[in-house]
Amino acid sequence: MNKKTYEYLFYKVRGASKEEIMKQAKLSEAEYESLENSQADTIKEIQKDRDRAVEIGPDFVKLTRYIYAHISPQQEGVPRPNAIKDIPGESIALPAIETLEMPKISLHDAISNRRSTRQYSEEELTMEELSFLLWAGFWVKELKSNERVEFTLRNVPSAGARHPLECYLMINRVRGIKEGLYHYHPLKHELVKLERGEDIAQQVHAAALGQEMVAKSAVTFIVSAIPQRTAWRYVQRAYRYLYLDAGHVGQNISLACEAIGAGACMIGAYQDEDMNEVIGVDGREEFVIYAFSVGKKA
Numbered sequence: 001m002n003k004k005t006y007e008y009l010f011y012k013v014r015g016a017s018k019e020e021i022m023k024q025a026k027l028s029e030a031e032y033e034s035l036e037n038s039q040a041d042t043i044k045e046i047q048k049d050r051d052r053a054v055e056i057g058p059d060f061v062k063l064t065r066y067i068y069a070h071i072s073p074q075q076e077g078v079p080r081p082n083a084i085k086d087i088p089g090e091s092i093a094l095p096a097i098e099t100l101e102m103p104k105i106s107l108h109d110a111i112s113n114r115r116s117t118r119q120y121s122e123e124e125l126t127m128e129e130l131s132f133l134l135w136a137g138f139w140v141k142e143l144k145s146n147e148r149v150e151f152t153l154r155n156v157p158s159a160g161a162r163h164p165l166e167c168y169l170m171i172n173r174v175r176g177i178k179e180g181l182y183h184y185h186p187l188k189h190e191l192v193k194l195e196r197g198e199d200i201a202q203q204v205h206a207a208a209l210g211q212e213m214v215a216k217s218a219v220t221f222i223v224s225a226i227p228q229r230t231a232w233r234y235v236q237r238a239y240r241y242l243y244l245d246a247g248h249v250g251q252n253i254s255l256a257c258e259a260i261g262a263g264a265c266m267i268g269a270y271q272d273e274d275m276n277e278v279i280g281v282d283g284r285e286e287f288v289i290y291a292f293s294v295g296k297k298a
């Protein structure tokens with residue numbers, strides 16, 4: 001969604017005056033009138049949902065209790081979802097896991113030194129270091145696949161081993177890898193380049209609400225969730241697990257950063273519509289759930 005339309009909707013549903021909306025969204029009178037026509041239905045829908053949103057937190061916790069659960073797609077015999085998302089495209093092999101030699105650090109030091117790191121040096125990450133971070137957070141150690149069920153085992157836990165998370169990388173400074181947006185294939189341990197325009201780094205920065213550490217990062221991880229992978233087994237309760245799973249990945253990446261002289265900052269503040277658009281997902285079947293900016297410590 002373009003910025004003007006977003007700002008128009010944002011202020012309109014809050015009951016702002018025409019003058020205020022034109023000022024905030026930087027609209028001409030003609031643009032304002034045109035949005036009044038084209039966005040009338042969207043406004044109604046948002047207004048209705050905004051009223052529901054007041055109670056969504058407690059309702060979510062309540063309605064995902066087992067007492068409310070319906071029979072799962074798995075129990076109904078719905079075909080199993082794939083455990084891996086394959087995006088075709090030009091791929092880059094990462095240094096193989098068994099070849100990685102990372103400095104040893106005690107678990108005690110990794111845990112006690114971890115702090116959110118928002119300032120980074122100009123130093124690049126090496127491909128080995130990136131490979132190591134991906135190993136910690138997303139890499140597939142084992143794929144179990146048959147006609148009925150498919151799941152993976154990784155270095156992080158996941159409810160029912162459903163592993164619903166996907167990893168996209170905004171690479172700014174990794175030696176040997178061209179800047180740009182990539183999708184990580186956790187089984188092949190490869191990156192697939194996504195063509196999203198020359199200004200992709202600015203798009204990611206803007207979608208992260210202009211947070212400076214994203215622009216300065218060596219790499220920003222953009223983590224999405226495919227709810228159906230988990231909901232196939234756990235129905236609505238799956239949505240609780242998506243966020244819990246993402247937390248484990250974030251912590252593993254944070255601790256792994258300590259081992260390579262890097263730091264991470266977890267990011268929950270981003271414009272959902274824009275971040276989903278950046279990685280090319282619809283916000284429902286797949287949506288951005290978390291992001292982490294990473295770079296060598298200053």
Ligand SMILES: Cc1cc2nc3c(=O)[nH]c(=O)nc-3n(C[C@H](O)[C@H](O)[C@H](O)COP(=O)(O)O)c2cc1C
Nearest residue numbers: 114115116117118211213250265266267268269270
């Ligand atoms: C779920 C979550 C979302 C966060 N989102 C942001 C964010 O968008 N921007 C930011 O600067 N820090 C963000 N943080 C980092 C917190 O501000 C930080 O963890 C907190 O202030 C404690 O500091 P520490 O991590 O150095 O111990 C987030 C942390 C978590 C766990």
